[in-house]
Amino acid sequence: MPELPEVENICRMLREKIVGHVINKTLVHLPRIIRSGDINSINGRKFTDIYRRGKYICFELENDLMMYSHLRMTGTFLWKNDLSEAPTHIRIEFELDNGVLLYRDIRTFGGIWIIKDGSPPWKELGIDPFDSEFTVKGLRTLLGNRKQPVKQAILDQHLIAGLGNIYASEVLFTAGIHPLISSNSLEKPEIKRLHNAIMTVLSTAIEAGGTTFRDFQLSNGKSGAFQEFLKVYARNGKPCRICGKPIEKIVLGQRSTYFCTKCQK
DNA sequence: CTATAGACCTGACGGC
């Protein structure tokens, strides 16, 4: 499902379409997607901004009204000028004055929160890697407090918000760090490499339009391209792009984890 | 506090 780069691309695409435009009508096909608030309270309101915090999408509307969304495994927002070719698995439709915003979600794990004058739906979301306060020193402090395997630590949204299962494996490969290494045993040079890898991998993935597996679609209905550049994720048994040794797959915290035993120590 | 398994869902794929 969407991780930081995919969510960032969705926000960028939607910003051009929805900001400054009014929601005329909302159609809810699957009510349990709405986790809190009154969905109809957004009707007649204008979107004033859209941005991202970790993997959450934050839609800002007039009158201090916020709509938040988390896409979980299979959610996405699609933009259509009209519904002549309606996609499947549409759970919520937002009719704007200039087109239609669709919330699509196959497995229906995602959610939408409508919040008026209140706090966001998350509690204790970790630092976003693109926040200027995300520094090597800060990362060292975060990881120094955990003894769990570093792969699980960087997946923990309470520490860093945005990395998911694909990019966690990719980042550790780029940093040359073994996923099972205890988080608090990392030395300063490794933390620095890890910080650098997080920024490089995420930035590159964002520019590539994110990663597309199965039928994930960006808001323009298209796929990302980063799957072509993955170095370890879902490449078990295939040769490491650096040393040629077959990529290993293990299960860590019930999540598939991929790495090269030679390049990651 | 940690660590683990299960739950929430739908669909694609491989094996028999």
Next chain:
DNA sequence: TGCCGTCAGGTCTATA
């Protein structure tokens, strides 16, 4: 063709 098990980009909750 069909049935069954496994797996999937995430996160929350219950249990030991």
